[in-house]
Amino acid sequence: MPRAQRGVLVRADPSIKAIIVKIDAERNDFIIEDIDDECILVKEDKYPELKVKLEQKLQDTVKKVEDSSSE
Amino acid sequence: VMDQVSLWEVERERVQGNAGYLIKDFDKESEYEQVCQYAQDLNVLVKKWDAKRMLFVTQINQVGDFMKRLKNKRVEKGKKAGGVAG
Numbered sequence: 001m002p003r004a005q006r007g008v009l010v011r012a013d014p015s016i017k018a019i020i021v022k023i024d025a026e027r028n029d030f031i032i033e034d035i036d037d038e039c040i041l042v043k044e045d046k047y048p049e050l051k052v053k054l055e056q057k058l059q060d061t062v063k064k065v066e067d068s069s070s071e
Numbered sequence: 072v073m074d075q076v077s078l079w080e081v082e083r084e085r086v087q088g089n090a091g092y093l094i095k096d097f098d099k100e101s102e103y104e105q106v107c108q109y110a111q112d113l114n115v116l117v118k119k120w121d122a123k124r125m126l127f128v129t130q131i132n133q134v135g136d137f138m139k140r141l142k143n144k145r146v147e148k149g150k151k152a153g154g155v156a157g
Binding site: 011 | 088090092095097127131134138142
């Protein structure tokens, strides 16, 4: 029988999606269902937190790129 | 460096989040297709995955009712078939 699961569908580039999966692996607290390369279902109440974490990860990556290119 | 930064900016903006419901575990392809069509007609279908028989909708009420009606129809059919056989 079909069933419905409430959540936030997050669609992103495979590279970004991979980062989200990595963030989730640290505490395993965000993802309800890993659907495909570009789509995941995330807990609705956890979505804002995930967005903040993703933002941080992306900024870290940018900084690393800046640091390595300034040397 | 600027190129790299702007690249990340673009990537970040490409992240899309939609609140709603993932419907899955359809036993029958025909049921899945009917629900997808109904959701599309209602304009609540965000995305579907045919290979996985999953769809994501922004509203569940009407789609849920439709699924109940489909199920009842199947049960009725089953009863009739059973009656004939018995």
